[in-house]
Amino acid sequence: MPLKADLDAIDWKILRELQGDGRMTNVELSTRVGISAPPCLRRVKRLEEAGIIRGYRALLNAPALGLDVVAFCLIGLHHQADAELRTFAERTRGWPIVRDAWMVSGESDFLLHCVASDLGAFQSFVIEELTSTPNVDTVRTALTIRRVKDEGLVSFAQP
Amino acid sequence: MPLKADLDAIDWKILRELQGDGRMTNVELSTRVGISAPPCLRRVKRLEEAGIIRGYRALLNAPALGLDVVAFCLIGLHHQADAELRTFAERTRGWPIVRDAWMVSGESDFLLHCVASDLGAFQSFVIEELTSTPNVDTVRTALTIRRVKDEGLVSFAQP
DNA sequence: GGCAACACGCAAGAATCTTGCGTGATTTTG
DNA sequence: CAAAATCACGCAAGATTCTTGCGTGTTGCC
Incomplete structure (x- = not known):
């Protein structure tokens, strides 16, 4: 279960991108952060399992x-x-x-x-x-x- | 561009589900709301284009x-x-x-x-x-x- | 009654996801 | 200092999902 200290620059990029668009496909995400799709998906899952990503939510227009x-x-x-x-x-x-x-x-x-x-x-x-x-x-x-x-x-x- | 009045019960279910988990796959969403995948995806896109779904966001653990x-x-x-x-x-x-x-x-x-x-x-x-x-x-x-x-x-x- | 509009579901091709595996780099250990 | 272990990467292939076109059934309106 990684904490803040275990996150590298790519992890921060992932968090920033998913905070901006939580429904981005993993291939799109992987190209944006500069690695290939499989390790990118593994990082996202690790962030989810560590509780750093608490979930995803659609934003509605009230x-x-x-x-x-x-x-x-x-x-x-x-x-x-x-x-x-x-x-x-x-x-x-x-x-x-x-x-x-x-x-x-x-x-x-x-x-x-x-x-x-x-x-x-x-x-x-x-x-x-x-x-x-x-x-x-x-x-x-x-x-x-x-x-x-x-x-x-x-x-x-x-x- | 549909407004509130144009939304039916299935649309409301879609909004509720995506607000709960914005990264759910479309097939999962479609079974939850009780229709098949293609019309479900069409509804989601219509909601996005109408601006009712403003976007998606990952929730982070501060x-x-x-x-x-x-x-x-x-x-x-x-x-x-x-x-x-x-x-x-x-x-x-x-x-x-x-x-x-x-x-x-x-x-x-x-x-x-x-x-x-x-x-x-x-x-x-x-x-x-x-x-x-x-x-x-x-x-x-x-x-x-x-x-x-x-x-x-x-x-x-x-x- | 007939026609137009609409949304559904099926099916197929494209894209994506997901897993296993081999390679190379860094770190740990003897 | 070298050998071993660890780790994350990228490739490749099968499974799943996405996406589009099309035919059908229903609804509402001439």
């Missing part, structure tokens, strides 16, 4: 699917004991509107990335679900106007 | 790559005229630490999703880059403790 509202919610809880943090985290998994959620430190305890069909749906989620959840203290929302940058998760100033 | 800090920054500007918003948006694209950025409404003007190798790198980004950028008024940061939910962008209570 507005085209009738999902016009993307928003972030910052949640502060009254009590931050471990059990209560876990309880709230579990609850986020049951809300389909919440796509990603993070436990954070700072002024808030959780940050929720939400997608809804329209403003009404988002507002009723905030009022009927979020603020009425036990132990929820503060809810601050930030409606997104537009996405300004959209790279992958990981940057590559690395070797 | 900690395994030596990127231990994931954080969000909420930025408030002094002046929010269109030109100034564009200027700041452009600037986010030049910062490798910033992976996604959104223009938002609410208490802040921008929300930045950042990934850094360690706390020091993130702190010097905040101090030397962010707060010293002209027109930046407030910077609130939220360091992530752990990811609590990680679905794709789009939910599927849809048909």
